[in-house]
Amino acid sequence: MPTSQEQPRRRQSRGERRIAQLLEAAATVFTSTGYTAASTNAIAREAGVSPGTLYQFFPNKEAIAIELGGRLVAEYQAAYGEALAPVDPAIPLEMVVNAIVDQFIDFNCRRPVFFALMHGPDVPGRIAEEHDVLHKTVIDRIQGLLSPFLTDLPAEEITRVAQVCMAVYMAGLELILAREGADREAYVQELKNVLLRYLDPLVGDRLGGTPEQGP
Amino acid sequence: MPTSQEQPRRRQSRGERRIAQLLEAAATVFTSTGYTAASTNAIAREAGVSPGTLYQFFPNKEAIAIELGGRLVAEYQAAYGEALAPVDPAIPLEMVVNAIVDQFIDFNCRRPVFFALMHGPDVPGRIAEEHDVLHKTVIDRIQGLLSPFLTDLPAEEITRVAQVCMAVYMAGLELILAREGADREAYVQELKNVLLRYLDPLVGDRLGGTPEQGP
DNA sequence: GACAAACACGAGTGGTCGCTCGCATTCTTA
DNA sequence: TAAGAATGCGAGCGACCACTCGTGTTTGTC
Known part of the structure; x- marks a missing residue:
């Protein structure tokens, strides 16, 4: 039965x-x-x-957040489903990072709830689990994306790098969401700078180091 | 009366x-x-x-958090009061960043409440104000510390850089507090790497670029 | 139009939490 | 040692919140 x-x-x-x-x-x-x-x-x-x-x-308050979170994830995947897919490592890292940051920032600015729900430290059990799963997935994807670039590093270290990138992105996002207009754009550029300069020295020796860029 | x-x-x-x-x-x-x-x-x-x-x-719950926060700030200042004081810009940036990060991480690991109280998004009015004041003070200090190094940048941009450094530190701290032992140390090193590589290209042309360092 | 199911309402219920109050105990001081 | 202040207790109060239920309204189907 x-x-x-x-x-x-x-x-x-x-x-x-x-x-x-x-x-x-x-x-x-x-x-x-x-x-x-x-x-x-x-x-x-x-x-x-x-x-x-x-x-x-x-049925309860939690279900609202879960349904909302599910729809947001679906909406995100519909818009940027391939954002973190592996790319040809011949493409300059700068372009890859720029594109990904732009896509994520764009989504998070249009849907600020996403950040509130994901980053909130007060969400109860069930939602925290969902977030954990999503977080792990994103980390895995970042790892897969970075691997072809970071050929000299052991897997364990690449995991760490992915974690750091994610954390830096989250921190930058918080700064960015608190600003508007030109100020916001400036912080987006700073976030890209942080990530690029962090990653650039790690990429295996290939043609095309990433030069500085201005605002 | x-x-x-x-x-x-x-x-x-x-x-x-x-x-x-x-x-x-x-x-x-x-x-x-x-x-x-x-x-x-x-x-x-x-x-x-x-x-x-x-x-x-x-008198109430808020007063507990305020008293606790006050004692933590006092305790911190007693231990590392000069951590963010301006230094001779001839000193390599690497040493400056390393020392500051080590001191802050050390304190935050010994007193994890500090992070919980400061970073918590749920603290009510009065405490949030205190945090704002403290945050602004720290940003100012970072700005004053960085200014002699970042001689080519306008003040407005230095403010932005200080904000980004603070946010990156906070993000790194969260990763670090969630780990222990050798793993924790590795993440501390990554945090230093992020900050150093972010700041290094910004320092005015002087002798001594910062070379790479291993774990 | 008749019937059932879905929708809508809002006062009410049980539980939790910040905080109080009356009273007992311990310490200080003269 | 006696008075008064400081400390200690824990049942309970009022407010708030997630959630329910009895009742009335709208919608789809025959």
């Missing part, structure tokens, strides 16, 4: 719209207050519905 | 001991759960006293 079967409730189009509305409201509230401090009543109010209506579509 | 005067309650030595005990307990709880999730009852339990006793010495 089936164990506690999940009967797939038939949604009406009104329901689908409500769900989208609630997730949008949740994104707004999570972004401004973080996950833990965000109350489900506040999310419902932001969406213009009653608390009861919210629980018509989500 | 005096406005709502604070009468300085005479403490017995027993009381001073309790305060130290409570702050130590608070440090433990804050470190493991963060400020918001830490309950005052949990802090009292950790210290082996009743909730009422806790409130004999602190």
Whole structure:
């Protein structure tokens, strides 16, 4: 016999719209207050519905964050699915780093919730697990991307380099999200500089060292 | 007439001991759960006293964090007060960065609460202000330290560089605190590498570029 | 139009947390 | 040693929050 079967409730189009509305409201509230401090009543109010209506579509608060996170990941992969795919190591590292940073920054600026949900230290068990999985995946991809460039380094060290790149990116992202306009652009350039100068001395000896670039 | 005067309650030595005990307990709880999730009852339990006793010495939860933060800053300044003081720009940047990173890492490893309190995104108003002040001070100091080295750059850009250095340090610290032993040391070296390679191309042309260093 | 299912409401429930209060105990001081 | 202050206790209060439930409304289907 089936164990506690999940009967797939038939949604009406009104329901689908409500769900989208609630997730949008949740994104707004999570972004401004973080996950833990965000109350489900506040999310419902932001969406213009009653608390009861919210629980018509989500079994609990955690499920909102999980669904939101899932949709964000899907949206990201649809837009930049190949961002971290391995590339021809003959391409200058500068171009690779620039392209990847630009894509990630672009997405994170358009969807600031993503950072709030991923970087928040207050998210509870289940979400933290999802984040861990995603984090490990990204690290693996960075590692695979860097390997052809960092031919002289042992695998263990490449892992470390990937971890450091990820951490530096996250730190830069926080600075960047707190700024706007030209100031933001300047910090994006600085982030690229940090990563490039960090990685450049590590690449195996091939033609084309990366020269300095100005703003 | 005096406005709502604070009468300085005479403490017995027993009381001073309790305060130290409570702050130590608070440090433990804050470190493991963060400020918001830490309950005052949990802090009292950790210290082996009743909730009422806790409130004999602190007017509210915020005051605990503020007192703890104040003592940590004082402790830090006593140990490394001159860590960010300007130095002779003839000294190689590598030595300067190495020394500063070592000192900060050393302190943060011995007192992990410091990072938890400073980096936590969930700390309420009053504490956030204190952190802002401290953060601005540190940025200023870094700026003053870097200026003699980065002679070719306008002030505005040096500010940006200081901000980036601080953010990179914080990111590295998070990686480092999550590791132990030889692994930790390796990440400390990586952090130094990131900062050095980022700053090295910026220093005005003088003798002594910074060569690569191994683990 | 009739019926059922999905949707919507919002006061209410149980639980947690910051904090209080009345009272007991220990220390200081004269 | 006696008075008063400091310390200590822990049940409990009020506020807030995640979540529920009884009831009423809208929508899809025959």
